[in-house]
Amino acid sequence: MSQMIDWDLAVRVGSRLAGDGPTVSRAEATAVVDELRTGAEKSTPLVRAYTGLVAEARTAPVLVVDRPGWIQANADGFATVIAPIVAKLQDKKGPPSPMTEAIGSRVTGVELGAMLGFLGNKVLGQFDPFYAASGAAGRLLLVAPNIVHVERELDVDEHDFRLWVCLHEETHRVQFTAVPWMRDHLQSLIGQIVSTVETDPSRMLNEGMSKIGELISGKAEGSLLDMVSTPEQRAIIDQVTGVMSLLEGHADVVMDGVGPEVIPSVAEIRRKFTQRRRGVGALDKLLRRLLGLDQKMAQYRDGAVFVRDVVDAVGMDGFNLVFAAPENLPTKVEIHDPRAWLARVHG
Secondary structure, three states: OOOOOOHHHHHHHHHHHHOOOOOOOHHHHHHHHHHHHHHHHHHHHHHHHHHOOOOOOOOOOEEEEOHHHHHHHHHHHHHHHHHHHHHHHHHHHOOOOHHHHHHHHHHHHHHHHHHHHHHHOOOOEEEEOOOOHHHOOOEEEEEHHHHHHHHHHHOOOHHHHHHHHHHHHHHHHHHHHHOOHHHHHHHHHHHHHHHOOOOOHHHHHHHHHHHHHHHHHOOOOOOHHHHHOOHHHHHHHHHHHHHHHHHHHHHHHHHHHHHHHHOOOHHHHHHHHHHHOOOOOHHHHHHHHHHOHHHHHHHHHHHHHHHHHHHHHHHHHHHHHHHOOHHHOOOHHHHOOHHHHHHHHHO
C-alpha cells in the first residue's frame, strides 16, 4: 500500500513541537514513573467498588510515556484508523505517481505532526481501546511530563494529583474491559464514518480549506470535523458524541466520587483543573476550536451531569443499565435530557 502520510516525519515534527516538558532529575523522573504505575494499579479496586463494574486486573498494559512516546502511539493508531480511507482512494484513483506520493506524504506528515505536537504537551493520559498486541484489551498511556507540568502549574499536591489522573484513566480501562462489546461498537461507528468519507482528494482539499477559513473568521460554529462531514456522517458522529460524552462524564464522576476517600485535596484539584481546561491564549483557544477540543470539554461537563442525574434517580445499579447493551447507550439528545433516557430504558 502506498504511503499517503509520512508517519515518521509526523512523529519527528510532533515531537519537536511538543518539546521535552519540565526539567526533572533522573531520580525525580524514576519516582514519578513508579508512582503513576502504582496509582494505576491502586485505582482498579477503587473504581470497581464505586461503579460496580468488574474488569479483570492487568488486562491492558500500563505505559508511562514521554511526549514523543504518546505521539508515536497515536500516530500508530491513526495509521490503523485511516487505512480503509487510503484503500478507498487507491481503488478509485489508482496509486499516485512517485513524485506526488513523496511530496503529498510529507505535506500531510507535517500537518499531522503539527496537530500531534499541539496535543502532545496537553494530554495527561489516554486509554487506547483498539490496541490488541499480544492479546491485550487496549492499553493505558500516562504522559508523565505533562502530569508533572500541570501539577506544578496548578500548585496542587503532586501525589493527590497523580492518583486523581490515574482514577480517570483507569475508569476508561474498566469501561472497555468490563463491557466487552463497547470496543466493537465504537469501532463499528468509526467504520461507518470511514465508509462515507469523500474520496475525491481535490474536493476534500478545496472544501476543507474554505471551511477552515470560515471557522477562523468566526463565520461558522463547531469544529473542523463538523464542517467537513456530510449529513450522513454527522448522524453517526452524533452517536459517537453520545458514547464519548457518557464515557468521559462517567470517568469524571468516578474520579471525583472516589477522590474524597483517598485524595484529601480533590476539591481543590477539581476547581483549579476545571478552570485550566478553558484554555489560555488566543492561539490556544483557536486551535482548540479547530480540533474540536472545546466540544470535548463539553463532553466532560454534559456527560457528568447526565451520570449524576441518572445515579440520583435510580442509583448506580440503575445507571449501569447503560452498559447492558448498545441500544441502552444514551443518544446525543438524551445526554442533555436524562429524563428521556430514564423513560426509554427504565420505563
